[in-house]
Amino acid sequence: MLVIRLQRTGRENTPTFRIVVSEKARSAKKGTLEIVGHFLPSRETPVFECKQDRVEYWISKGAQPSDTLARHLKRVGMKNMEKFIFKYTKQKSRSEVPEVAAAPAAPAPAAPAPEAAKAA
Numbered sequence: 001m002l003v004i005r006l007q008r009t010g011r012e013n014t015p016t017f018r019i020v021v022s023e024k025a026r027s028a029k030k031g032t033l034e035i036v037g038h039f040l041p042s043r044e045t046p047v048f049e050c051k052q053d054r055v056e057y058w059i060s061k062g063a064q065p066s067d068t069l070a071r072h073l074k075r076v077g078m079k080n081m082e083k084f085i086f087k088y089t090k091q092k093s094r095s096e097v098p099e100v101a102a103a104p105a106a107p108a109p110a111a112p113a114p115e116a117a118k119a120a
Contacts, residue, residue: 002063014042019050021058
């Protein structure tokens with residue numbers, strides 16, 4: 001299966017990314033079929049340049065963009081990227097008190113005295 005994803009390049013602490021088409025089973029750095037753009041997040045204004053016609057071509061051939069890349073492409077204005085974006089599940093904070101325990105419990109009705117106490 002083909003995947004369109006980000007390939008990290010650049011020095012330590014200054015990441016730059018290439019947008020590449022490659023086989024999913026291979027490493028992101030090996031077996032690149034085509035470079036279709038680049039992403040420079042560490043600039044003052046991040047630069048995202050992509051050949052949208054080539055991305056559409058590869059998607060028509062069965063390639064799937066990664067979740068992160070699909071989010072960037074949607075932000076740039078590319079259509080039909082919603083089906084490639086996965087929603088993250090929200091996790092509860094460990095310091096958060098459950099709502100059930102926070103609500104005051106209703107007072108329990110008075111229980112009748114046990115029969116053993118009456119007989120004595």
